[in-house]
Amino acid sequence: MSAAVSIEYLRKVYGGFEALAGVSLNVPRGVVFGLLGPNGAGKSTLVKSLLTILRPTACRGELLGKPIGHRATLAKVGYLPEHARFPEYLTGRQVVEFSAGLANVPVAVAKRRAGECLERVGMSAWANKRVGAYSKGMKQRVGLAQALVNDPELLILDEPTDGVDPEGRIEIRKLIESMRAEGKTVFVNSHLLAEVEQVADEVAILAKGKIVASGSITELTRRGHRYELRTEGPVPLALREGFARNGWEVAGDRLVLEAESAATVQPAIDALREAKVVIREVKELRRSLEDLFLEAVKSNGNGGEA
């Protein structure tokens, strides 16, 4: 089966500014995919290019097995834009039914699905109230409901937890997980790394219009895997030179080594024990997504915030 999103080459230039510099990306079906990047990295531009909301300068790739831009395929996609705004004269139910109508969902199905989706996002009680009376979080929930109404194969969420309270964030996370359990693909654009880390199977980091890292979270965080040793008192000077030669960073009572497995650390432990140095702590240091993100962004000269 083809990938949910397969971008071979995507470039977007606004005037003289290159928002996307030939991005290449692959999102398998049935996963939760997180696209991360600092503000202005091009995340929304990428998503909007997939959905024909903007016209890419150059684009080769597929969305659900059809060329990007194939309009009929968009019937299988649900989308929640960043800062979603809905007409205040509509009720929550009408917003969802409007979205269903544009996606060519038959009237009877749309009515049934609207009720189900509003229930799913916890908005049933407010379904017949006008959007003008909703809080920001409620609008976001209705936005999610309208994105689900056509029973999409691919759900694209641009900053889905924007303005949502902590309880709501947990519900959105559960919703994303339930979508994955149903075999759907969820593409999340977010600057909230911790949230993406909790829910995403795969991520890509976008900086200055380029994908600077991509893969599964386990795979990415394994890179640069380190071990830390702490001793009682400073590491003896006689041992330091040897450790440094073998690639250890030594500072006071702390030794750090980048290593794939714990076996690499054993000679250092042996050397310390032989020198009668008391080992206080041995720790495996896994990089968080945040570390990875900051490194990737920094190495690409983008100091923007996440």
Add this chain to the structure above:
Amino acid sequence: MRVFWTLLVDSLRLLRARALFWITLVISALAAVIYLSIGFTPTGVSMMFGMGKFDNPVLRAGTQAAELFYLGLFSKFIVGLWLSWVAIGLAIISCAPVFPDFMAEGSIGIPLSKPVSRLKLFLYKYIGSLLFVVLQVGLFCAIVFFAVRWRVGTWNPSVFWAVPLVTLVFSYLYSVVVLVAVKTRSVLPAILAGILIWFASWVGQKGEEILYKVAYLDTPGDVISTGENDNVRQWHQRSVWLMACLPKTGETVNLMDRHVVVGGKTGFSNSGFIKILMGMESTPEESVDQAIARHSTLYIIGTSLIFEAVMLGLAAWIFCRRDF
């Protein structure tokens, strides 16, 4: 069709939510009721459902002059003034924000991410906005339809010609409003552009009329055949060319005169109506009526629709190519 109905229902909901729509509708209904209150007695005219009575030897119940007068009031004052100026003005103000709101950040993303082409979205949204005028004028004409039956004694469906004609005038102007709205995403410049074109069209038409009178009519009713006022005629020809490029708002509304049925005949005599207003017998002066109706329906509507198509084509082109 599903998408079309979805956008049409949305337009109806949008109208329902606009206070200006209801204000205009109530004023329209009031004006229609005032019209309904005018009646005829065996000796003259009655006002406000018989509260005021005025003897008039020409306008009496059952006469053709009474029918001409009653339909003249509708065609010249209600359609010609209220519906084609005030109601359209309010419709422009009310509908100008439709496209800027639709294209706002956070709003446009959802419709554009659906399996419907941008051109269809644009056109359906445009058609939906025309509902403002269709509903206003439709309601008005329905009341007038029954008023004519009650006061004149005939069922006269020709009064419903006002619906397409006034809607056409609105659509000419609204195309300009939409073009500027799509280009600037702002409401105020769009309204100003619409009013500017409306004013230009009105000035152009009046100018052409004046030049025509000076160039071809010695006195009202006498058409000079050839040879005189060559210079004025050249200027008149230029004004005709200029007007060919502009929408004919006034002339489109005046087409009502050609389609309304009076005394079993299609066509309404302006000269006859003027004479009635002056308290004279309604003998039409054909040369005056011909001068007023010197442009064909095809020319008036055709050239105006070309103007509208150009405006809409440009607006659609910008809308379809724009990055949101």
